[in-house]
Amino acid sequence: EDQVTQSPEALRLQEGESSSLNCSYTVSGLRGLFWYRQDPGKGPEFLFTLYSAGEEKEKERLKATLTKKESFLHITAPKPEDSATYLCAVLYSSASKIIFGSGTRLSIRP
Amino acid sequence: NAGVTQTPKFQVLKTGQSMTLQCAQDMNHNSMYWYRQDPGMGLRLIYYSASEGTTDKGEVPNGYNVSRLNKREFSLRLESAAPSQTSVYFCASTRWGGGGGEQYFGPGTRLTVT
Numbered sequence: 001e002d003q004v005t006q007s008p009e010a011l012r013l014q015e016g017e018s019s020s021l022n023c024s025y026t027v028s029g030l031r032g033l034f035w036y037r038q039d040p041g042k043g044p045e046f047l048f049t050l051y052s053a054g055e056e057k058e059k060e061r062l063k064a065t066l067t068k069k070e071s072f073l074h075i076t077a078p079k080p081e082d083s084a085t086y087l088c089a090v091l092y093s094s095a096s097k098i099i100f101g102s103g104t105r106l107s108i109r110p
Numbered sequence: 111n112a113g114v115t116q117t118p119k120f121q122v123l124k125t126g127q128s129m130t131l132q133c134a135q136d137m138n139h140n141s142m143y144w145y146r147q148d149p150g151m152g153l154r155l156i157y158y159s160a161s162e163g164t165t166d167k168g169e170v171p172n173g174y175n176v177s178r179l180n181k182r183e184f185s186l187r188l189e190s191a192a193p194s195q196t197s198v199y200f201c202a203s204t205r206w207g208g209g210g211g212e213q214y215f216g217p218g219t220r221l222t223v224t
Contacts, residue, residue, distance in 0.1 A: 032211050043114075043200050043215035044153070087153070091211065096141055096160040096204075097168070098213075102152035 002027045004090055006101035013108050016077050021104045023088035024070040033071050035064050036087040038103070044087055078108045112136055114216035116201050122222045123191045131186040131219050133201030141204040142184040143168075143213075144176060146197040153200065159184055191223045 004025045013019055025033070032051050036044035048057045050066040057064050061082065063074040073086055089100040117132045135142065140161045145153040145168075155168030159178040173195060175187045184203075188195060198220050204213040 031206075034213055036215075043202075043217050046212055046214055049211050089153070089213075091204075091206070096158060096206070098143065098155055098158070099169075100145075100153040100155075102150070 002092065002097075002099055004088060004099045004101040006086075006088060006104050008104060009102070010105040011107070013075075013078055013106070015079060015108055015110050018074070018076045018078070020075070021073040021086055021106070022070060023073070023101055025090050025099075026069075027090050027092040027099065029093045030090055031093075032091045033066055034089045034091065034098075035062075035071070035073055036089070038085045038087055075106070078106075080108045080110050082106065083108045114201055114203055114214050116199075116216035116219050118219060119217065120220050122224065123188075124224055125192060127191050128187065128189050129191065130188075131199055131201075131221075132183070133185065133216060134183045135201075135203035135214075136182065137203060137205065137214065138181070139203040139205045139214075140181070141206060142178065143202045143204065144174075144184070144186045145200045145202065146170065146195075147200060147218075148197050156186065156199075191221075193223045195221065196223045197221060 007022045035047040038044045048064045053068045065072050085103045085105050087103045114135045143158040144156040147153050154170050157176040159165045162181045177185045198218050201216045
């Protein structure tokens with residue numbers, strides 16, 4: 001069964017405490033993996049697209065990596081404004097199907 | 111450049127009523143998507159349109175219909191609303207090609223069916 005699983009469901013960190021969020025997937029014909037940030041009451045905000053194993057992308061304190069089975073979103077020295085829900089999704093098959101994980105709620109304490 | 115716009119932002123319906131959610135994008139993207147987001151269940155794909163003139167079912171299509179009116183617009187219709195369709199609905203458009211892709215979301219429509 002095609003599936004995307006994110007862990008942990010929730011993560012509370014102290015400001016400056018680095019950590020990683022995980023997104024594992026089981027789909028056939030991966031075309032790309034997306035990471036998003038979602039603030040309460042708003043639509044998801046696009047962060048990165050990764051296409052092949054070994055690829056890495058960075059934006060400010062965020063770095064996304066991809067293997068054949070999973071992706072990690074590394075957060076370095078987070079600040080309270082990084083608090084949000086982080087979603088990953090995979091685009092797969094030739095029919096442009098997309099599946100989302102259920103997200104990780106990240107909370108950064110000052 | 112407005113990106114992806116959705117109307118209305120909020121709606122309350124009675125069971126059995128019908129309505130259409132509107133979505134438009136000005137980024138010249140080929141693919142457009144409708145999702146619903148429920149607490150604890152993440153985003154689930156209702157329908158998508160890989161290109162103008164085509165539509166396909168996603169994970170949860172029952173009770174919905176869609177129309178890809180042109181390249182810019184993709185509407186979602188509830189013919190006979192049910193309380194189970196209470197949710198937040200998001201439209202998204204995707205640029206995919208030339209070795210890359212990005213997906214952008216609208217602000218959402220918060221629908222309550224009583």
